[in-house]
Amino acid sequence: MGKPTGFLEIERELPARRPVQARLRDFTEIETRLTVVQARDQGARCMACGVPFCHSGCPLGNLIPDFNQLVYEDRWREAIDALHTTNNFPEFTGRVCPAPCEAACVLNIEGIPVTIERIEGEIADRAWDEGWIRPLPARERTGRSVAIIGSGPAGLACAQELARLGHDVTVLERDDRVGGLLRYGIPDFKLDKAFVDRRVAQMEAEGVTFRTGVNVEGEAALAALRAEHDAVVIAVGATVARDLPIEGRELRGVHLAMDFLVPQNRVVAGDSVSERPHAEGKRVVILGGGDTGSDCLGTSLRQGARSVAQVELMPQPPEHDPLAWPDWPMILRTSSSQEEGGERDFAVMTKRFLGEGGKLTALEAVRVELVDGKLTEVPGSTMTIEADLCLLALGFVGSTLKGSGDGVFTCGDARRGQSLVVWAIAEGRDCAAQVHGFLTA
Ligand SMILES: Cc1cc2nc3c(=O)[nH]c(=O)nc-3n(C[C@H](O)[C@H](O)[C@H](O)COP(=O)(O)OP(=O)(O)OC[C@H]3O[C@@H](n4cnc5c(N)ncnc54)[C@H](O)[C@@H]3O)c2cc1C
Ligand code: SF4
Numbered sequence: 001m002g003k004p005t006g007f008l009e010i011e012r013e014l015p016a017r018r019p020v021q022a023r024l025r026d027f028t029e030i031e032t033r034l035t036v037v038q039a040r041d042q043g044a045r046c047m048a049c050g051v052p053f054c055h056s057g058c059p060l061g062n063l064i065p066d067f068n069q070l071v072y073e074d075r076w077r078e079a080i081d082a083l084h085t086t087n088n089f090p091e092f093t094g095r096v097c098p099a100p101c102e103a104a105c106v107l108n109i110e111g112i113p114v115t116i117e118r119i120e121g122e123i124a125d126r127a128w129d130e131g132w133i134r135p136l137p138a139r140e141r142t143g144r145s146v147a148i149i150g151s152g153p154a155g156l157a158c159a160q161e162l163a164r165l166g167h168d169v170t171v172l173e174r175d176d177r178v179g180g181l182l183r184y185g186i187p188d189f190k191l192d193k194a195f196v197d198r199r200v201a202q203m204e205a206e207g208v209t210f211r212t213g214v215n216v217e218g219e220a221a222l223a224a225l226r227a228e229h230d231a232v233v234i235a236v237g238a239t240v241a242r243d244l245p246i247e248g249r250e251l252r253g254v255h256l257a258m259d260f261l262v263p264q265n266r267v268v269a270g271d272s273v274s275e276r277p278h279a280e281g282k283r284v285v286i287l288g289g290g291d292t293g294s295d296c297l298g299t300s301l302r303q304g305a306r307s308v309a310q311v312e313l314m315p316q317p318p319e320h321d322p323l324a325w326p327d328w329p330m331i332l333r334t335s336s337s338q339e340e341g342g343e344r345d346f347a348v349m350t351k352r353f354l355g356e357g358g359k360l361t362a363l364e365a366v367r368v369e370l371v372d373g374k375l376t377e378v379p380g381s382t383m384t385i386e387a388d389l390c391l392l393a394l395g396f397v398g399s400t401l402k403g404s405g406d407g408v409f410t411c412g413d414a415r416r417g418q419s420l421v422v423w424a425i426a427e428g429r430d431c432a433a434q435v436h437g438f439l440t441a
Pocket of ligand 1: 180295
């Protein structure tokens with residue numbers, strides 16, 4: 001375990017975030033790093049419980065008490081080895097994972113879990129700094145080839161595992177850059193894209209071939225790919241967005257969240273984007289209280305919005321749910337973007353978009369409440385919310401490509417629906433094991 005009395009003596013501590021005023025001026029990551037001493041102290045808080053509930057909280061089954069102990073003992077190199085046995089990309093999860101492991105940590109019964117996510121991130125960052133993370137090409141090639149469609153975290157994890165097992169792996173990506181939503185969804189202020197580039201370079205050195213600008217569309221294209229390769233993996237994510245087909249949807253100023261977020265990531269990457277929805281000087285209303293909505297909020301504030309409101313259909317959740325442990329509690333959370341500004345509202349249903357001259361000016365909405373488990377309009381609650389830009393962050397309904405058959409596998413969001421990076425990596429790894437079994441049977 002960490003220090004036997006660590007959890008009694010040492011407070012939970014998270015890395016400092018940059019001051020709000022400074023971080024709103026750029027798209028640089030908002031979190032600073034834990035110092036070595038802070039990380040060691042946080043590792044010391046782990047109680048090495050007889051039943052480590054954190055293990056079951058983590059979809060990857062990360063060996064959490066083991067790496068906490070190693071960090072506490074200053075054995076960082078062994079810590080990254082332990083982490084890599086279950087997680088290909090701990091620097092991604094160490095930044096963007098919502099950390100269901102921390103919800104399951106026994107210390108979370110008191111609301112003070114071990115800072116597992118940031119310890120994980122720090123182990124990975126330190127390992128990269130020290131030059132301990134290097135390409136691990138397979139010693140022998142199998143001569144079997146696999147095509148992976150989609151280069152998000154699921155496709156990347158699957159590709160890395162299969163390449164290390166000696167298979168010839170080609171990743172096909174319809175976008176111009178590799179990374180999926182790590183690249184063109186999650187804003188740079190949460191995840192610097194240099195970390196994605198660094199892993200892609202490692203994988204290229206391990207023999208993975210990346211082909212961008214290749215859209216695999218339809219059954220025929222999939223069948224052709226299957227004929228060329230010994231196996232095909234569909235890791236195309238769940239990128240089809242849920243729309244809101246109500247009156248006024250066609251007005252200028254109403255956009256899907258991704259039509260707003262993706263161009264911003266491109267601009268940060270140095271691309272010139274001629275036309276894009278932009279929040280500068282605008283009254284922005286974001287429909288959807290989840291993470292994508294939150295990313296729209298942080299991006300709108302950085303673009304200089306006049307005001308931002310994030311509006312959720314469901315009622316406000318409670319601030320605490322002590323009975324949920326060790327499961328993930330459905331409670332009110334405040335994201336880093338929400339702490340930067342903007343207003344939040346709950347239990348609001350948009351009825352129509354209002355406009356003048358084809359341009360959005362406002363939303364007409366009503367308040368709703370849960371009656372017998374059903375959302376019901378509150379009589380007489382109709383209201384108007386002024387807006388020049390409305391962003392629809394209402395979730396995702398499915399994938400662009402479906403397929404099945406002998407030697408065809410699916411993983412990540414394409415299989416489980418829009419989810420989390422940690423689940424995508426876990427699925428990519430599991431899928432690689434299945435493909436390997438198929439190729440070597
Ligand atoms: C705005 C936003 C913010 C998010 N923030 C977080 C977060 O902070 N933490 C977290 O854990 N999760 C977050 N998520 C969820 C997380 O990003 C996804 O669950 C994860 O990326 C899914 O990985 P994937 O590999 O399955 O799919 P994706 O990352 O979606 O990658 C799929 C790839 O397949 C490509 N593709 C699709 N169709 C084709 C085709 N026909 N041919 C070729 N290529 C194709 C796509 O271009 C894409 O690159 C966020 C999601 C969004 C939308
Ligand atoms: S990947 Fe996520 S759930 Fe797993 S240990 Fe890391 S922070 Fe926790």
